[in-house]
Amino acid sequence: MDKPIGVIDSGVGGLTVVSELIRQLPKEEIIYIGDTARCPYGPRPEKEVRAFTWEMINYLLTHEIKMLVIACNTATAVVLEEAKEKLSIPVVGVIHPGALAALKATKNDQIGVIGTEGTINSGAYHRELTNINDNVTVQSLACPDFVPLVEKGIFFGDVACKTVTEGLKPILATEIDSLILGCTHYPLLAPLIQEIAGEKVEIICSGDETAREVSALLYHKDLLYTGDRLPNQLFYATGSDSMFEQIAKQWLLLDEVTVEKIHLT
């Protein structure tokens, strides 16, 4: 079907999901909204996250999207179920795919999850994991200092190393053998997290898994685009469009990115 996939995030983090979508589904058109003016969502009350997320969804619905991807863990935790109920198009979040991948990866049934305060306090990963397999032990930890690092483009070096080492200490003291990066910003820190966690811990990036779920759903619902036109990816940001453009080019390895600044209400 020749309609775009809508992708929303609180900011630039959802681009880690877009990069996997482009890699796995290169013919599909994507319309993305990053609510960069109001990022981060992690520390915000649930009511605010819900209101902001619905503003993004309603904006995208005016573009006749064929599927909605909530590429933000915090927004997925709050809005996924009601979006599935209210919308007539398929809706995919990032929590279920990440949970499934961790359940597949773990050998000792000890799974770690790191995310924003909002995601961790919601208990959404814990619920999802134990609903599928109640033998697993889930260790959850909020790492609020990681998002600012990524937003500043600090993925390596002394500051990043110190912040990530300190942040992960409590969860690495447990017996986990797989660690879900339950925040769309964290995959940018994945090489560092892997180095600090060591080889015994498998790192799970929900972006890869989410793109796989999108792909499977498009196929099963007969919504895949099978024509020959070149996809036109469109990005909206509520904050600075030039900053978003710079990050999108860098993360998506694209020469040209069309970014438009919008105001959501």
Ligand code: DGL
């Ligand atoms: N995109 C958010 C998430 O995946 C992280 C950034 C934020 O706090 O808004 O939870």
